Amino acid sequence: MSVVYNKVALIGLGLIAGSISLAAKRAGSAGQITGTARSARTRSIARDLRLCDVIVDNSASAVRDADLVILCVPVGAMGKVMSEIKPHLKRGAVVTDVGSVKQEVIELVAPHLPEGVHFIPGHPLAGTEQSGPHSGFAELFENRWWLLTPLPDTDSHEVSRLRRFIRSLGANVEDMEPAHHDLVLAVTSHTPHLIAYTMVGVADHLTRVTESEIIKYSAAGFRDFTRIAASDPTMWRDVFLNNKEAVLDILGRFTEELFVLQRAIRMGDGEHLHDYFTRTRGIRRGIIEAGQDTAAPDFGRGPKPPERSQ
DSSP states (O other): OOOSEEEEEEESOSHHHHHHHHHHHHHTOEEEEEEEOSOHHHHHHHHHHTOSSEEOSSHHHHHTTOSEEEEOSOGGGHHHHHHHHGGGOOTTOEEEEOOSOSHHHHHHHGGGOOTTOEEOOEEEOOOOSOOSGGGOOTTTTTTOEEEEOOOTTOOHHHHHHHHHHHHHTTOEEEEOOHHHHHHHHIIIIIHHHHHHHHHHHHHHHHHHHHTTHHHHTOOHHHHHHHHHHTSOHHHHHHHHHHSHHHHHHHHHHHHHHHHHHHHHHHHTOHHHHHHHHHHHHHHHHHHHHTTSSOOOTTTTOOSOOOOOOO
């Protein structure tokens, strides 16, 4: 594939940034990839891994002359990072992000946007419970959705160009209105993570009573909860604080559904339980048919990504 952006700057060097760099290198869609992270240790690891073409010590150096800047930091840090890079962005550059919340990111980033710089918020629906520069792999975005929430006055040519770059990483691209994005993600990602954290927290309390029997005898359902609950705590703290209304809305609906199921169990209403579980089973089939998971007994996770030579 031909180069889409001559210089891409990655601010933050975790799972998503590392995977973007590796996928773009594989596709040949970026002329040069420059990266930076706030932590010196993270930058050192990224250099050892040759994660980017150039690793620099600060965001100002990273974004200088960049055609595309991707903010790969927790949502709560977006505004501060944007204020730091604002004086160093070249006219005509595109700034995007990978945050799991969009309305709050727009409010944090847009006030710092220089004239002549395009901001196109984005969110790749891909990830694992791993974090850090060593966790990235080029295949992360293959057949996954990458949502864009362009602002009303965004240059359509620049949106099309960014779509082309994202597709080069293997992802499918779709546009969505920011508020709708936040509601959809509250259902598909944010509230499920909160439930997983809660369930593992309950188990943590019980292990003190059962002398770790819950860990020793954990079944597949609980193991999958622990995988989700192992996700980056800083990122998820910011997600819940910055998508508060949508998460509380869905959490309220979840609580209502839970009360209905509690009553069915208490009353011995097997017919209701069977009908309910039959409907929810259909959601799983739909996800598999859409190519977003497999029916494999390992929950579709498959083998671990191959290790990269350093």
